[in-house]
Amino acid sequence: MDISAIDLINIESFSSHVVSLSECRQSLHTYLRSKMSQVAPSLSALIGEAVGARLIAHAGSLINLAKCPASTVQIIGAEKALKQMQYRLKNYFSEVPTSVFGEKLREQVEERLSFYETGEIPRKNLDVMKEAMVQAEEAAAEITRKLEKQEK
Structure with a gap:
């Protein structure tokens, strides 16, 4: 079939x-x-x-x-992605941005999913968060040391 000029x-x-x-979408991503x-x-x-930005x-x-509270976040629509934490750990903020807590929570979700397949008992939330706090503090200390070196 011929295509007209218009x-x-x-x-x-x-x-x-x-x-x-498409280029705009890639740039925004x-x-x-x-x-x-x-x-x-x-x-x-x-x-x-993307999901995190929508949640925020x-x-x-x-x-x-x-x-x-976790129940409100579940209502917002993140029930499958986020798990409850103890109140004192839920509101953890640090001056130095770190993904340690998210990575540990992801590991915990994966362990819980694995429990249904293998029966291996996942670690307790308290233990995972204690481990995350230690790693986050170590990361913050390392970044602080690097910043102090740069200032000198």
């Missing part, structure tokens, strides 16, 4: 729009990944950048999200 112009225009939108790794690295490690947006802010 049809070809419209197809080319549409194609260039699709390519432009890169930006979101960068911002989430700075703002909420643990949340990003646990549930991913739905809660209104990262601080509002951190203040939410």
